[in-house]
Amino acid sequence: xxxxxxxxxxxxxxxxxxxxxxxxxxxxxxxxxxxxxxxxxxxxxxxxxxxxxxxxxxxxxxxxxxxxxxxxxxxxxxxxxxxxxxxxxxxxxxxxxxxxxxxxxxxxxxxxxxxxxxxxxxxxxxxxxxxxxxxxxxxxxxxxxxxxxxxxxxxxxxxxxxxxxxxxxxxxxxxxxxxxxxxxxxxxxxxxxxxxxxxxxxxxxxxxxxxxxxxxxxxxxxxxxxxxxxxxxxxxxxxxxxxxxxxxxxxxxxxxxxxxxxxxxxxxxxxxxxxxxxxxxxxxxxxxxxxxxxxxxxxxxxxxxxx
Numbered sequence: 001x002x003x004x005x006x007x008x009x010x011x012x013x014x015x016x017x018x019x020x021x022x023x024x025x026x027x028x029x030x031x032x033x034x035x036x037x038x039x040x041x042x043x044x045x046x047x048x049x050x051x052x053x054x055x056x057x058x059x060x061x062x063x064x065x066x067x068x069x070x071x072x073x074x075x076x077x078x079x080x081x082x083x084x085x086x087x088x089x090x091x092x093x094x095x096x097x098x099x100x101x102x103x104x105x106x107x108x109x110x111x112x113x114x115x116x117x118x119x120x121x122x123x124x125x126x127x128x129x130x131x132x133x134x135x136x137x138x139x140x141x142x143x144x145x146x147x148x149x150x151x152x153x154x155x156x157x158x159x160x161x162x163x164x165x166x167x168x169x170x171x172x173x174x175x176x177x178x179x180x181x182x183x184x185x186x187x188x189x190x191x192x193x194x195x196x197x198x199x200x201x202x203x204x205x206x207x208x209x210x211x212x213x214x215x216x217x218x219x220x221x222x223x224x225x226x227x228x229x230x231x232x233x234x235x236x237x238x239x240x241x242x243x244x245x246x247x248x249x250x251x252x253x254x255x256x257x258x259x260x261x262x263x264x265x266x267x268x269x270x271x272x273x274x275x276x277x278x279x280x281x282x283x284x285x286x287x288x289x290x291x292x293x294x295x296x297x298x299x300x301x302x303x304x305x306x307x
């Protein structure tokens with residue numbers, strides 16, 4: 001997560017967020033650009049990278065719990081909707097003898113991930129697979145672990161996709177799912193700024209409900225229906241408070257830029273003007289504020305294919 005992973009989040013202004021890169025988590029990009037100069041849509045790769053860098057300790061803790069559940073003997077991992085690779089690299093650290101198949105529908109994201117993997121010394125342990133996860137996982141069999149951060153809610157047909165995941169898992173293999181509750185929050189709760197952010201979040205929720213009907217689904221029920229009984233479910237709030245690294249302002253700026261674009265015509269002119277002030281370089285610009293708090297709620301499920 002990054003948030004995804006990180007994944008693996010609702011940074012996108014439309015339903016292309018995970019269609020651009022397959023996931024987080026959330027969720028979900030890598031902790032850095034790894035020297036890759038590959039162009040990616042609308043700065044999304046930078047958002048994923050910043051999310052992963054800021055929430056790196058949280059992602060390490062999450063993947064550590066996944067490692068405990070997965071047990072010994074994990075050799076093949078699938079990162080479903082890998083984006084720029086935050087989940088891939090976190091899992092490679094947790095499982096030092098494993099290899100990862102990074103699955104994404106965006107060749108640009110995969111190219112960036114592969115470049116990052118080479119720079120980090122993971123090149124021999126990563127295989128890129130350009131595929132639409134909703135249509136199955138061609139050639140993937142006997143996976144010990146499938147990681148899906150901020151990706152499943154973008155699927156048109158979760159039942160079909162989960163059937164493909166189940167087929168890709170070996171008997172006894174683990175599926176780890178991480179989802180987020182919407183866009184990250186940055187402004188102090190309460191007061192005018194917090195009220196503005198709350199209204200924007202509500203408007204984005206309505207937009208995403210139109211385009212991603214499975215966002216907010218009860219994945220425990222869907223996983224069980226797909227023959228993947230849930231062993232663990234957990235909800236936690238990831239929060240970063242002052243003193244924040246400089247990257248937090250850049251992260252907030254990029255997210256609010258995308259929010260401003262997405263909400264054109266969906267909120268009133270006063271709210272649009274207020275959003276403009278958050279990214280216009282002036283005194284209210286999020287890059288200049290000292291009251292930012294980065295908040296994101298993650299829900300995770302761990303399900304296992306019966307042996």
